Amino acid sequence: MSQHATPPPRAQPHVVIVGAGFGGLEAARTLRHAPVDVTLLDRRNHHLFQPLLYQVATAALSPGDIAWPIRGIFRNQRNVTVLLAEAAGVDPTARRVLLGGAGAGIPYDMLVLATGATHGYFGNEHWAGHAPGLKTIEDATELRRRLLLAFERAELTDDPAARARLLTFAVIGGGPTGVEMAGAIVELARHTLRGEFRRIDTRAARVLLIEAGPRVLSTMPPELSETARRSLAGMGVEVLTGSPVTDVGPDGVMLGDRAVPAATILWAAGVRASPAAAWLGAEADRAGRVVVGPDLALPGHPEIFVIGDTAAAKDGKGRPVPGIAPAAKQMGRFVGGVIAARAAGRAPPKAFAYRHHGDLATIGRRSAVVELGRLRLTGLLGWLFWSVAHVFYLIGARSRIVVSVNWVWNYLTLQRGARLITRGSPADAAPPGRHADARVLEPAGDCRR
Numbered sequence: 001m002s003q004h005a006t007p008p009p010r011a012q013p014h015v016v017i018v019g020a021g022f023g024g025l026e027a028a029r030t031l032r033h034a035p036v037d038v039t040l041l042d043r044r045n046h047h048l049f050q051p052l053l054y055q056v057a058t059a060a061l062s063p064g065d066i067a068w069p070i071r072g073i074f075r076n077q078r079n080v081t082v083l084l085a086e087a088a089g090v091d092p093t094a095r096r097v098l099l100g101g102a103g104a105g106i107p108y109d110m111l112v113l114a115t116g117a118t119h120g121y122f123g124n125e126h127w128a129g130h131a132p133g134l135k136t137i138e139d140a141t142e143l144r145r146r147l148l149l150a151f152e153r154a155e156l157t158d159d160p161a162a163r164a165r166l167l168t169f170a171v172i173g174g175g176p177t178g179v180e181m182a183g184a185i186v187e188l189a190r191h192t193l194r195g196e197f198r199r200i201d202t203r204a205a206r207v208l209l210i211e212a213g214p215r216v217l218s219t220m221p222p223e224l225s226e227t228a229r230r231s232l233a234g235m236g237v238e239v240l241t242g243s244p245v246t247d248v249g250p251d252g253v254m255l256g257d258r259a260v261p262a263a264t265i266l267w268a269a270g271v272r273a274s275p276a277a278a279w280l281g282a283e284a285d286r287a288g289r290v291v292v293g294p295d296l297a298l299p300g301h302p303e304i305f306v307i308g309d310t311a312a313a314k315d316g317k318g319r320p321v322p323g324i325a326p327a328a329k330q331m332g333r334f335v336g337g338v339i340a341a342r343a344a345g346r347a348p349p350k351a352f353a354y355r356h357h358g359d360l361a362t363i364g365r366r367s368a369v370v371e372l373g374r375l376r377l378t379g380l381l382g383w384l385f386w387s388v389a390h391v392f393y394l395i396g397a398r399s400r401i402v403v404s405v406n407w408v409w410n411y412l413t414l415q416r417g418a419r420l421i422t423r424g425s426p427a428d429a430a431p432p433g434r435h436a437d438a439r440v441l442e443p444a445g446d447c448r449r
């Protein structure tokens, strides 16, 4: 990256965007015709459609169906330079994004920080190894591995207690991701894998959805939460509301003084913003998000914008903007507009006004709850709306076709096309901690089949 230490003089303002997620991508696209040079920096080479990540984790879709190379997306936008690099800090005085190491970093005239969020364990970060979250492709394939391996290991063991533990899946957090994961896991167990094992009945698997609050999908109206709870229960998910998790370990989870043995645990309960606030020495809210002004700029730094899941922004009416993809995109579009206006010598728009279109969550492969203002859809109708909305937002015709075909196929046949256990052998790919006992690996004939 040393070439950035002494950059050539630029005829146009240089805009650096860190993060090519929903917010950063939209900001860069909005600057398509602006008289600026854009450098778009991401530590990954792909843009990820996180709303469908749970489908990779549950073997319904492959990673390439929901992720696209950032370079490819900007192939035809000549004012964007894409860099694969990880930001390690910002020097607001020198106006540089620091990349770690000895380099001087990347200079900017205007900076957009769109580095998103990651899992938050409310101070219990040591739970992460036992209860991984879902944020990246690697997280999804790791979860897929753990899920599928649990069934394989249950097939191998003769110990009823170990088998029961291996066939118990605990999803912590009753928000949309938790609801979607629980629904997909129970379908995997009861339909997709049914009849494929000889020693276990996969339908005996227990899927627990554990929520500390009184209801699942707490941002939705209570009636839709209840619809979702009933749908999940009808599918076989045990919904445990009002059950704060007090500990997570290799053997399972603790709900107060009740121990729930579970070999596969998924964390979908909390998020924490990227460390942008620390980079900037800026005020942050409890989730670590940078408190920004009405124009999404850092107070005192009109040249630095923070957007998406990294920003604690208010909508036009003073309410917090939610950490969802449409909000990140709207912020990216707004900031792109501000920068374009400034670069062109026009008066920029003054304040960001968030428009909430609705909330959706899918429950299994043919049901969803949807709230669009006063319109509410549930069941198959909700699922059809959810499907069309998600396919529409995928990038490129190939992904839209592949994902649609996969869903239709899954709907008709209950099959999932991406049931791959990748990375390592059964022995080294064991779920963390004490799972099946040593005997599980002994019948080598079975094991290597």
Ligand SMILES: Cc1cc2nc3c(=O)[nH]c(=O)nc-3n(C[C@H](O)[C@H](O)[C@H](O)COP(=O)(O)OP(=O)(O)OC[C@H]3O[C@@H](n4cnc5c(N)ncnc54)[C@H](O)[C@@H]3O)c2cc1C
Binding pocket: 018, 019, 020, 021, 022, 023, 024, 041, 042, 043, 044, 046, 047, 048, 050, 051, 052, 053, 054, 085, 086, 087, 088, 114, 115, 116, 117, 134, 135, 176, 177, 274, 307, 308, 309, 310, 323, 324, 325, 326, 328
């Ligand atoms: C499993 C899951 C399911 C979700 N489902 C939905 C849903 O159904 N509907 C919905 O609206 N929202 C959903 N969300 C939320 C939505 O994905 C986020 O609100 C949205 O992605 C936020 O966009 P962003 O641009 O702020 O961050 P992101 O999209 O997370 O992008 C951040 C980018 O910054 C990059 N980055 C981070 N740190 C650095 C660094 N130091 N240097 C360089 N690059 C860096 C990352 O690689 C990433 O590309 C879901 C999120 C998850 C995790």
